[in-house]
Amino acid sequence: MCAKNSQETTQPSEELLCPIRYLLNIFSGKWKLPIVCMLSGETPLRYSTIKRRLGDITNVMLAQSLKELEAAGIVHREQYNEVPPRVEYRLTEKGKSILPTLGQLAEWAIGAMQNETTCGVLCTKCQSTT
Amino acid sequence: MCAKNSQETTQPSEELLCPIRYLLNIFSGKWKLPIVCMLSGETPLRYSTIKRRLGDITNVMLAQSLKELEAAGIVHREQYNEVPPRVEYRLTEKGKSILPTLGQLAEWAIGAMQNETTCGVLCTKCQSTT
DNA sequence: CTGTATCCTTGAGGATACTG
DNA sequence: CAGTATCCTCAAGGATACAG
Numbered sequence: 001m002c003a004k005n006s007q008e009t010t011q012p013s014e015e016l017l018c019p020i021r022y023l024l025n026i027f028s029g030k031w032k033l034p035i036v037c038m039l040s041g042e043t044p045l046r047y048s049t050i051k052r053r054l055g056d057i058t059n060v061m062l063a064q065s066l067k068e069l070e071a072a073g074i075v076h077r078e079q080y081n082e083v084p085p086r087v088e089y090r091l092t093e094k095g096k097s098i099l100p101t102l103g104q105l106a107e108w109a110i111g112a113m114q115n116e117t118t119c120g121v122l123c124t125k126c127q128s129t130t
Numbered sequence: 131m132c133a134k135n136s137q138e139t140t141q142p143s144e145e146l147l148c149p150i151r152y153l154l155n156i157f158s159g160k161w162k163l164p165i166v167c168m169l170s171g172e173t174p175l176r177y178s179t180i181k182r183r184l185g186d187i188t189n190v191m192l193a194q195s196l197k198e199l200e201a202a203g204i205v206h207r208e209q210y211n212e213v214p215p216r217v218e219y220r221l222t223e224k225g226k227s228i229l230p231t232l233g234q235l236a237e238w239a240i241g242a243m244q245n246e247t248t249c250g251v252l253c254t255k256c257q258s259t260t
Numbered sequence: 261c262t263g264t265a266t267c268c269t270t271g272a273g274g275a276t277a278c279t280g
Numbered sequence: 281c282a283g284t285a286t287c288c289t290c291a292a293g294g295a296t297a298c299a300g
Binding site for chain 2 (some may be wrong): 015018019020021022023024026030033034037075094097098101102104105106107109110111112113
């Protein structure tokens with residue numbers, strides 16, 4: 001049922017939760033979806049790369065969003081103990097599994113926008129190796 | 131491109147906007163998606179019916195959400211000049227056109243939740259004629 | 261019944277500085 | 281380079297009362 005979202009933040013997994021609301025919980029906020037879209041390419045991306053391509057996200061929001069996506073099992077974090085430190089992010093299998101549907105959403109949006117943009121499905125420009 | 135969302139609220143249609151961000155603009159907020167999901171049935175729903183089924187939404191949020199969805203061309207508002215007043219809401223063709231994708235999203239979510247709920251795809255319980 | 265008007269609280273998100 | 285720590289702003293959202 002769509003109604004009656006869980007109030008408690010402790011154990012929402014026990015609650016009867018609408019799938020749509022479950023989705024909203026995972027991908028809530030301003031940056032989660034753009035980040036997933038940006039990681040949809042084959043090659044893992046570094047923290048700084050993601051930050052640069054998103055353009056106007058702060059460290060706080062990026063680190064927090066990545067952490068939450070990781071906790072949700074959408075994103076994998078790989079840390080290399082080098083100097084300077086290097087951390088790469090990529091989608092997990094679970095994360096990748098939503099890409100086709102995300103692509104459909106993007107196609108719908110493009111159709112709804114009714115005018116051409118320079119942005120392809122799933123933000124292919126975001127995956128460009130700049 | 132995913133980056134550089136438009137700052138101006140006046141004419142965002144001119145901006146190069148990522149489809150995903152376009153989507154986020156349309157369905158932003160806590161209630162838009164649950165409302166669309168609730169209107170996915172065949173029969174139009176009255177204001178009070180939507181309010182009752184969502185359970186914990188206020189008049190302000192419901193009226194505002196419906197108005198924005200109407201402005202986005204997702205929802206159609208039909209007003210009958212009766213006493214007491216009666217207003218029915220239903221999805222437009224554009225609104226209906228996103229249902230299949232929404233259904234896929236819901237299926238993904240159900241798979242991701244990994245445990246059974248009483249909620250079917252697209253919140254079928256929300257459509258029950260209570 | 262279908263909303264508006266008003267006021268208020270909360271937290272998402274941003275700015276800046278700093279650290280391992 | 282990859283984040284934390286802190287503080288702050290602003291708008292989304294809620295509560296309550298009232299109107300057509």
